[in-house]
Amino acid sequence: MLVQLARRTAILLASLVVASILVFWFMWVLPGDPAQVALGTGATEEAVAEMQARFGTDRPVPVQYLDWVTGLPQLDFGQSYVTGAAIGPLIIDRLLVSLWLIGAGMLVALVIAVPLGTLSAVHHRRPLGTALAGVSQVGIAIPNFLAGILLIGLVSVSWQLLPAGGWVPPDQDVVQFLRRLLLPALSLGVIEGAVLARYVRSTVLNVLREDFLRTARAKGLTPGRALVRHGLRNAAVPVVTVLGLQLAVLLVGAVVVERVFVVPGLGSLLLDGVANRDLLLVQGVVMVLVVAVLLLNYLVDVLYTVLDPRLRATA
Amino acid sequence: MGAVSARPDPPPAVLDVAGLSVRTGDHALVEDVSFHLGAGERVGLIGESGSGKSLTALAIMGLLPDELSASGHIRLREVERDLLSASETERSTLRGDRLGMVFQEPMTALNPLMRVGAQVAEVLRIHGAVSGREAATDRARDLLAAVELPDPERIARRYPHQLSGGQRQRVMLAMALANGPDLLICDEPTTALDVTVQAQMLKLIDDGVAARDSALLFISHDLAVVATVCDRILVMYGGRIVEAGPTRALLTRPRHPYTEGLMAASDLEAVDAAGRLPTIAGSVPPDGRFPDGCVFRNRCPRGDDACQAWPGWTGEQHDGVACWYPSGSGREAGRG
Numbered sequence: 001m002l003v004q005l006a007r008r009t010a011i012l013l014a015s016l017v018v019a020s021i022l023v024f025w026f027m028w029v030l031p032g033d034p035a036q037v038a039l040g041t042g043a044t045e046e047a048v049a050e051m052q053a054r055f056g057t058d059r060p061v062p063v064q065y066l067d068w069v070t071g072l073p074q075l076d077f078g079q080s081y082v083t084g085a086a087i088g089p090l091i092i093d094r095l096l097v098s099l100w101l102i103g104a105g106m107l108v109a110l111v112i113a114v115p116l117g118t119l120s121a122v123h124h125r126r127p128l129g130t131a132l133a134g135v136s137q138v139g140i141a142i143p144n145f146l147a148g149i150l151l152i153g154l155v156s157v158s159w160q161l162l163p164a165g166g167w168v169p170p171d172q173d174v175v176q177f178l179r180r181l182l183l184p185a186l187s188l189g190v191i192e193g194a195v196l197a198r199y200v201r202s203t204v205l206n207v208l209r210e211d212f213l214r215t216a217r218a219k220g221l222t223p224g225r226a227l228v229r230h231g232l233r234n235a236a237v238p239v240v241t242v243l244g245l246q247l248a249v250l251l252v253g254a255v256v257v258e259r260v261f262v263v264p265g266l267g268s269l270l271l272d273g274v275a276n277r278d279l280l281l282v283q284g285v286v287m288v289l290v291v292a293v294l295l296l297n298y299l300v301d302v303l304y305t306v307l308d309p310r311l312r313a314t315a
Numbered sequence: 316m317g318a319v320s321a322r323p324d325p326p327p328a329v330l331d332v333a334g335l336s337v338r339t340g341d342h343a344l345v346e347d348v349s350f351h352l353g354a355g356e357r358v359g360l361i362g363e364s365g366s367g368k369s370l371t372a373l374a375i376m377g378l379l380p381d382e383l384s385a386s387g388h389i390r391l392r393e394v395e396r397d398l399l400s401a402s403e404t405e406r407s408t409l410r411g412d413r414l415g416m417v418f419q420e421p422m423t424a425l426n427p428l429m430r431v432g433a434q435v436a437e438v439l440r441i442h443g444a445v446s447g448r449e450a451a452t453d454r455a456r457d458l459l460a461a462v463e464l465p466d467p468e469r470i471a472r473r474y475p476h477q478l479s480g481g482q483r484q485r486v487m488l489a490m491a492l493a494n495g496p497d498l499l500i501c502d503e504p505t506t507a508l509d510v511t512v513q514a515q516m517l518k519l520i521d522d523g524v525a526a527r528d529s530a531l532l533f534i535s536h537d538l539a540v541v542a543t544v545c546d547r548i549l550v551m552y553g554g555r556i557v558e559a560g561p562t563r564a565l566l567t568r569p570r571h572p573y574t575e576g577l578m579a580a581s582d583l584e585a586v587d588a589a590g591r592l593p594t595i596a597g598s599v600p601p602d603g604r605f606p607d608g609c610v611f612r613n614r615c616p617r618g619d620d621a622c623q624a625w626p627g628w629t630g631e632q633h634d635g636v637a638c639w640y641p642s643g644s645g646r647e648a649g650r651g
Contacts, residue, residue, distance in 0.1 A: 125381065211423040214378055218418075219438040219490060220411030222403060229437075230426045309474040310427055 004305065004312070012298045019290045020069050027283045028061060034081040037277050055081055068283075077284035082276050087284045090269065095288060097167060098265035101188065101258065102250050104181055108189025109196050109246075116193070117200025122227070124205060133201065139194020144253045148187035148260040155183060165262035184261040188253055192246060199242045203235040210234070237308050244300030248293045327392060329354050329497045329530040330375065335387035337370045337379065337554075344383070345370050345554040349632060352498065352530040354392075359545035359562070360534045361577070365599040367554035368534045369419075372500045374399075375532070376416055377406040392497060412442040415491030415529075417520075419503035421483035425475040431486045432471025435459060438493045458489040462519050481512035488519060495527045502534045517544055538581045542566055547633055550574050553599075553610025558636045570641035573611050609639065 035051035036043065043051075052058040056067065068078060077087035120132035156164035162183055168176040207213060208231065216226035255267030262268075266285055273281035305311045328351035337345035345367040352358055360368050374385040377398065389398040391413060398406060410416075418424045425434060435458055436451035445451045452471070459467035462485040475483055484504060491499055501520060505513040521544060524531045535541050541548060541562070548565045550558040550573065558571040569575045576595035579585060585593055597614040600606075606613050612622035617640045626639045640646045 211418065211420055212426040215418065215424045215487070215490075216426070217378055217407070218376060218410055218416045220407050220409075220441045222407045230429070233428050234426070308428060310476045 005302065008298060008301050012294060015294050016291065019294065020072065020287060021065070023283060023287045023290060024065050024068060026286075027279050028064075030279065032277065033057065034277075034279055038081055072287065077287075078280050080278050080281050082278040082281075087281050090281075091266070091284055091288055094264060094266045094269045097169075097263060098251075098254055098258070098267065100170070100181060101184055101263060101265055102247070102254050104185035105188030105192060105250055105254070105257075106243075106247065108185055109192035109250075112190065112193030113196035113200050117197040118204050118227075118232070120197070121201045121204035121208060124201075133198075136194045136197040136201075139191055140198070142191055144187050144191045145256045145260050147191055148184065148257050151183050151187050152260070165260075167263050180261075180263075184257050184263055187260070188250060188257050192250055192253070196239070196242065196246060200235070200239055203238045204231065207231045207235045233307065237304065240300055240303055240307065244296050247296050251289055251292060328352060328390075329356075329392045330532075331388070331390040332371075332375065333388040333390075335371065335374060335385065335389060337367070337374055337383055337385050339383050343554060345374070345385075348387075348551075348554075348556055350549055350556065350559065351632070352532060354497070354530060355524070355528045356547070357524065357531040357533060357545045359541035359548040360532060360551060361536060361538060361541050361548060362551035363536060363599050366551040368551050369502050370554075371551070372416065372502050372532065372534055375498075375500065376410060376414055377401075377403075378410075378416075408442070411438045411490075412444075412494045413497045414500070415494070415496035415498070416500040417484065417487045417491050417502065417504045419506055421480050421487060421507060424487055425483055427475055430472055430474060431478065431483075432456065432459070435471070435486065435490050435493060438490050442494050444494050455489075455493075458493055459486065461492075462486070462489045462523070463515075464489075481508050481516065484508060484516055485519065488516075488523060492523045492527065492529075496529050498530045498532065499524055500532045500534070503536070504533075505540060506535070506537070513540070520544065538566065538577060550577070553605035555610055555637065557611065557638065559630075559632070560634045560636075564634075568643060570636040570643055571611075571638050572615050572617050572640075572642075575642065576614075609637075 033048070033052070034055055034057055035048050039047055039051055049058070056064060059067075071078065075088045075092065077091060079085065080087055080090075116132055116136060120129045120136070123129035123132070152164045155161050162179050164183075166180055168180055170177040204227075208227070210231075212234075213226055213231055216230040217223060221229060254265060255270060257263070258265040258267040259271060266288065270282065270285040270289075272278075273285060331351040333349045335345060335348040336343050348367070348371055350358070360371065362368050370379065370383070373379045375389055375398070379385055385399055387399065391398060391409065394401075394409065394413075396405065398409070425431065432452060432455050435455035436448075439445050439451045439454055440448075445454050456467045456471050459470055464470045464482060464485055470478070470482070470486075475486075478486070484507075488504070499520070504520065505516050508516060517540065520531070520533075523529075531544070533541060533544050545562050548560060548562050549556050550565075550571060552573050558565065558569070558574050560570075565574065566578065569578055573595070576593075579593040580595060582593070587593060595614055596616075600613075608623040608625050609615070609618070612618040615622065619639075621639045626637050628637050629635050629641065
């Protein structure tokens with residue numbers, strides 16, 4: 001098991017290095033010199049050269065890469081070409097906001113998907129199961145920005161129950177924090193829950209056909225207790241895989257939803273960076289998103305071996 | 316079956332199955348099956364795949380898939396209610412306690428995510444046979460030792476995938492026998508095992524039921540296996556019992572042409588003129604679409620017009636045959 005963990009960790013580190021090279025390279029091949037962009041088209045060559053020296057972009061590319069990448073572990077993402085501010089603290093700030101949103105969205109998704117998927121599997125031959133499967137199908141068909149707009153229209157504008165957007169940090173005012181978190185989390189989570197419910201349904205259906213579930217009933221468990229005691233953990237293994245993949249989707253969904261609800265998260269920061277041609281900032285945010293996805297996949301792999309002893313081969 | 320009324324007073328049966336049918340929609344997969352088992356009695360249920368043996372067992376256990384329905388009567392000693400009209404909750408209290416079952420496929424019958432010791436302990440705790448986790452663990456280890464698993468302490472902490480097929484099947488047997496059931500059903504318990512461990516497994520089943528005076532319903536397609544374990548044999552074909560009798564008599568003087576065919580097919584010494592091993596002509600029809608009347612008539616060497624009607628049961632419930640032309644009756648000479 002330790003060998004496997006070490007191997008997985010090595011793969012993670014290698015992926016991180018490759019990802020950082022790719023992210024850096026993509027930004028570097030983009031047309032438009034940062035110094036030129038900062039000074040405008042009318043700048044003299046001397047002024048541009050001076051700016052390049054200040055940004056450090058006059059140095060050889062590998063040196064620039066090494067300079068950037070060695071700062072990352074200390075959360076040093078460099079200084080913005082546009083505002084001159086340190087990017088690291090900015091990203092951390094915004095990341096915390098996004099994590100609240102994604103975490104709450106995932107929670108909503110799970111709270112919807114696990115009971116909905118399990119029920120529709122258990123009742124799959126009866127009207128209830130078909131109805132639940134239909135509901136989840138409708139959910140999948142709605143993009144989450146549309147769900148956000150609909151929620152704002154209904155809950156904030158028509159019923160005036162919750163604010164339509166904005167952000168209050170939890171340490172400032174918990175109630176206001178929750179009131180502003182709820183709608184974006186719902187528009188992110190409800191759709192995600194619908195997608196996930198289908199996976200839960202199909203894995204539970206498979207587990208229901210397993211011999212060991214029949215054994216559990218032969219031991220004297222009622223069908224419901226057999227499913228809870230023996231079935232759900234077995235169903236969790238494939239669901240965790242999808243959960244890992246869907247979290248990456250959720251990260252991307254958050255970029256859009258943050259825009260709709262004016263939440264100052266990582267997604268808003270990314271879009272601002274793109275709008276201002278703040279390349280180093282964009283580079284930093286993209287890197288953080290990539291690290292998050294890689295880290296999630298790593299955690300999913302580790303979680304597998306915790307859930308399923310068959311994957312703890314000692315090879 | 317007319318024989319029921321002619322039956323002399325038997326000792327009180329542990330299990331009494333009467334007129335059991337299993338249907339999918341309007342199509343019968345098991346039809347009018349009746350038999351009984353006394354305490355400590357070992358009865359073999361033999362037949363090809365698709366003959367309805369396993370469905371009969373699952374109907375007794377109450378584990379039929381949702382799309383199948385059972386009718387008739389199944390009575391268990393000291394249980395007031397007919398099992399087929401009992402609720403799921405009532406039936407689940409009997410399963411694992413008074414009824415134990417070992418399934419054919421040991422590789423998939425155990426929960427892959429749970430240590431085998433805990434799986435054995437669970438059946439004890441469900442029925443309150445022991446109180447407390449530790450007592451259950453200790454008792455589970457004793458049960459694993461009783462099925463002759465080496466180093467039961469260590470095996471108990473293993474996951475199913477770390478055990479061989481034979482070891483897993485012993486774990487299944489330990490679970491099925493844990494609460495000293497009145498009836499143990501073994502559905503092809505050795506079919507998936509290596510020949511070398513089959514004999515061991517049979518001996519463990521034999522010892523296990525003897526120690527608890529449990530009745531045994533042993534399902535197999537293997538005549539040799541059934542002959543070593545069982546006192547009596549029921550032969551099933553096309554969802555019906557076509558012959559029943561004491562093991563020795565049935566194997567030395569089979570009456571039903573299907574039983575004769577099974578016997579001939581399991582005799583590996585005999586060959587026909589062309590040097591081929593004997594077989595039963597044809598095969599079990601797909602989806603259980605057996606002919607009306609005698610279910611075996613389309614494969615039977617003696618079949619004629621009379622066989623378009625079901626022959627009915629001749630003899631005792633536990634010693635009889637359902638055939639128009641049974642061997643030894645003198646009638647088979649006049650086959651059409």
